[in-house]
Amino acid sequence: MREELIISGRMNYKVDPNLHIWGWEIALYLFLGGLAAGVLFFAALYYIRKRDDEYEAAVKWVPMLTPFFLVIGLGALFLDLHHKPFFWRLYTTIKLQSPMSWGAWTLMVITPLSIVWGATYVREMFPKWDWKYKWLYDLEAFFIKNRMTLAWIMITFASILGIYTGILLSAFNARPLWNTSILGPLFLVSGMSAGAALIMMLSKNPLERKRFAQMDLMLIGIEIFLIIHMFMGFKASTAVQIETANLFLGGPYTLPFWIFAVFLGMVLPAMLEIWELKGKHIPVYIPALLIIFGNIMLRFIIVYAGQASRYLY
């Protein structure tokens, strides 16, 4: 038997009895960041591949929603800060070793970029739109002329943003669940899957819907592969990682993770999409909303369970 007690008393706020420094704000921020990254990635990808007229929702108007996602996500992040008046300190330094630092800078680039990208399509989507000032028309003409350059910058930064949402957590070696390099690609793929689901749900074009349903199927397959890989890695690793895996294999996170994130968020929508592709009619918003729900669950569970995983000593 081994029993370890803090006998002097310690009940530090947000640290004891179990670490809970990060709550829904960070989970929501990671979800919205991943979703925006996914949408912007596809917008840039299909523009570069010159399919913008075919995939109008993906390239032209769903990206108009991303500034809102990013601003709400950043708002949640701001709410989570304990020393709010000093938030600007994030932008007085670049620390490459700190994912939070280069993530903040990535958001500084991609948020205005997402606004510019959407703005270049406003008049095409809403013909009655008037920019009112000549300089705004000039600016619009300049960005439309340079859309290809914008697309390349956007695809790069969308990928960085998607990976960052996972690497932010995996940089913490104190939390064995987070401390796996698989979280970067897992969150990137999962964000892309949510982005594809949103485009699929909002598109009116059957061809575009079909393309994104196929895309989602592939992404869900990769996600499940990465999740299995992550648990194989944990189970074959040291005591702390085995303990971490057990949180999901019989422990308190078993049901929420496997039922909500994996079954309802990945397996079921994948099955529905396969049926749909085989010709059965399934309302598109069912698999799409399930995927988005699974995405939110994945972020929440990983954020909370990560803080329950720790070194034993």
Next chain:
Amino acid sequence: MRYAMAIDTKKCVGCGDCVVACQTENNVPIGYCRDWVVEVTHGTYPQLELEIRSERCNHCDNAPCVRCCPTGASHYADGGIVLVTEEKCIGCGACIASCPYDARYPHPEGYVDKCTFCHHRVEKGQKPACVEVCPTKCLYFGDLDDPHSDVSKVLKKRKFKTLIPEAGTDPQLYFLI
């Protein structure tokens, strides 16, 4: 210069004077602790072993809190002491999540707080408050680069361990066993 602390687990009685001294010296808000005492019971009755450890920030050589801090608020000060610059800290909690020893907490004023090895005393040549008050003299503090410092001398004589060395943080609290 490399400041470090040694804690004699054979002499510590778990009285908690170190905790009270720290709270008083550093004006730690009520309900918070920068240091704490852990009691580990090992074995089954009657073969029981007891270890008492006075713990605090490990002032690691490879501190994950310094690495993860996005603003540079968490930094290495002279002698390797890990400190937080209050007016640079945004209170994001990255350092709190990154510490395997759970040694940090958000101060009610917003910035992140932790043990400073009583930096304000050490720069005046004094010992940290916890070391000064310990009634069993089980805490040793000093410069590891100075062979005549209290900590260097005791580490030469005694066996010791560090906490979670496998986390790769290179902690600078040495527990005499």
